[in-house]
Amino acid sequence: MISPRIRRLPQHEAIANARTPQELLTALYAQRGLSNPEQAAPGLGDLEPVTALRGIEQAVALLADRLRAGAHLLVIGDYDADGATGSALAVRGLRALGAARVSYLVPSRFAFGYGLSPAVVDAAMPMQPDLIITVDNGIASLAGVERARELGVSVLVTDHHLPGDRLPEAAAIVNPNQPGCDFPSKHLAGVGVVFYLLAALRTHLRANGWFNAGRAEPNLAELLDLVALGTVADVVTLDRNNRILVEQGLRRIRAGRCSAGILALLQVAGRDPTRATTTDLGFFVGPRLNAAGRLEEMSLGVECLLTEDPAQAAAMAQTLDGLNRRRREIEGEMKDQAELLLDALALDGEQLPPALCLFGEDWHQGVSGIVAARLRERYHRPVIAFAEAGDGLLRGSARSIDGLHIRDAIDWVDRRHPRLIDRFGGHAMAAGLTLRAGCLSTFRDAFVEAVRAQLGEVPPQPEIRSDGALPALLLTLETAEILRFAGPWGKDFPEPVFDDLFTIRNARIVGERHLKLRVATPGGIEIEAIGFNLGEQLDEARERVRLAYRLDVNEYRGVRSPQLVLAALQSQP
Known part of the structure; x- marks a missing residue:
């Protein structure tokens, strides 16, 4: 295992001098480019305008026309968590906006591979769609879009992946990364693109008298739990726009105003929905949802997100949990085999x-x-x-x-x-x-x-970017709680990582591969630490060590306490 270098970021002295959790948080936000702490929690009104998305007007006009005609809209999504949440969002959102017929199809990765291929279009034809809407795919599906056109079916592409040299000849394309698109946030996940499309469609329908006493205008913000899950699970950059979407979705999850499926997936993973964070979505819910697409096909995951019946959601979440356990077993076997391949490479002297x-x-x-x-x-x-x-x-x-x-x-x-x-x-x-x-x-x-x-011949040494030393007086449950909900943390808006010297009081292996420590600061304050998948470093956990860590909350048998979650361990002379 290649040991990472720990590099302290520029604001580390301000962080080391913090005396209260609020002073700490202000310094951490400044480290991440936020000069005013209030910038960390913008509202939905601060989202980038939907009008900046290239192709949105054509897409909205196309959808509005099909809604008025009572057409059959077929959503074809990708087989990962972003595609599943985006597909569920499209189905639920279009139905809420008054679409008469909405169906979905998530092609099996094993039978069809990725994207809207001609084979996928042919497989969709028995459903007799009037319009195909891609979710989290389609920008590279030149042949698939052409096949649909040959069969007389228009295609609306919604995607966020980078395009190639040519774009498909679709009826409309909404993708912030397509050439000529001035949308400021290039990091929308596929589910985020769908949310923007639904919002623009609602505005158009409202302006044209679509909603009335018999057709209520929906509150699309109620679907932000799906947007939050898909955005976090796809590990896209959490720029300001995505942080708004994720934070607003998390607030609804914590308040119990989320889909029965997300609630069930949190519960089967042993996570408390009222305290949900991006970590819960990214490391507990997302993998269970992804397991369906990895081992079978993603329809089970989409159905779990679509159902409003808690009992059905719980049953499907249990099935997804079982698939995820099987996925971990297969992954472990494959990883062992890959390690053997690499060992053989080393034995050849290479x-x-x-x-x-x-x-x-x-x-x-x-x-x-x-x-x-x-x-x-x-x-x-x-x-x-x-x-x-x-x-x-x-x-x-x-x-x-x-x-x-x-x-x-x-x-x-x-x-x-x-x-x-x-x-x-x-x-x-x-x-x-x-x-x-x-x-x-x-x-x-x-x-x-x-x-x-x-x-070059050797990639640069990996590094952990540390916010510096956390004052010992702030190694408390209060600080851990504040940091837990101060995000949302994610890619390019990272959860705080600190580093400092500690003395090892006790070290052992738990769960076969995890390193469990009890460590002390130079001032004698003791605290528990856990290093997931760092069990092989047990021999290095002696006397003095430098730890890079996150301060988190450990919950065990109803007791909550601060805990260090290790990112790296380096023995010291």
Whole structure:
């Protein structure tokens, strides 16, 4: 495992001098670019205007026309948590706005792969749609949109992924990352794009007298729990706009005004909905929802988010929890096999290349992305994990490190080796691709070359950006509680991480791979610490250590206490 370097951020002295939780919070916000603490909690009125989205007028006109005609609207979403929440949001929102017929289809990743392919369009035809609405996909689906046009069905593309050189010839496209779009927030998740589309449609319908005594105007803010979950689970940048969407959704979850499905998923994960945070959504709810798309198909996840029956939601959440347990088992087996492949590489006397491409004959393609992420964390290299996809194809899931735009790296390969890659798509930190089994060796060499061109022979040492030393007097439950709800924290608006020297009082392994510590500050204040998946560092947990950590709340048998959640441990002389 490559040890990260701990780098203190510029405001660390102001943080170290804080004497109250509020002073601490003010300094932490300043570290993240917020000069006024009030900027941390903007309201829905502070969202970027929907009119800045390119293509929104055409999309709204198209939808309004289909609503008035009583047309059949078919939502086709991606098979991850963003696609599932976006699909559920589209179905619930369009029904609330008065659509007569709304259905959804989430293609199986195993049968169809990613996106609106011609095969997916053909599979949708028995449902006799009048309009196809893509969610979290479609921007790269040139052939699929063309197939729908051939069959006389218009397509409305809603997506947030980066486009290629050509756009599909859809009836309308709403994507903040398409060329010519001036929308300031380029980091909307797919579910966020759908929320904006629904809001714009409601404004149009209101202005044209659609709502009346028999058709009430819906409060779309009631659906923000779905937006919050999809945004956090997709690990998009939490810029100001996304923080508003996530925070407003979290407030509704904590108040019990959320879908029965999200409530059930929180409960089956053992999380308290009244204290829900981005951590709960990203590490407990999201993986259980994703498990359906990874091991079977995502319809179960969408249905869980659509049902209003608590008993049905609880039953589906239990099934999703079981799938997630199975997913973890498969992931563990695949990770062990990948480690053996890397060990064999080392036995040959070779050093690890700047990027890793691994293939397992019996690997599960639904879990390959998670394995790629785990190996990236361990070896600090871009990783692509390939699995059999049938018909002589391999499907790869790619995960990157800071400093490398992995979709662009794959595009670099595609430009220099035309027809080597069957199809690909994604964004800076994650991507997916398909290629012929016989092309893997050629692709591996080309991909390593692409990464080497950007990062050099050895990627830079990973680093943990620390807010500095947390004053010992603030190692309290009160501080932990305030930090817990001070976010929402997420990508590019990170949860505070502190670092300091501690003395080890006790160290042991719990749960087979987690490191449990009791540590003391130089002043003798003792506190519990947990290092998830850091059990292999037990031998280093001796006497003096430098810990990088988050201050969190530990809840055990009804007792709540402050706890350090470790990001790194470095032994000291």
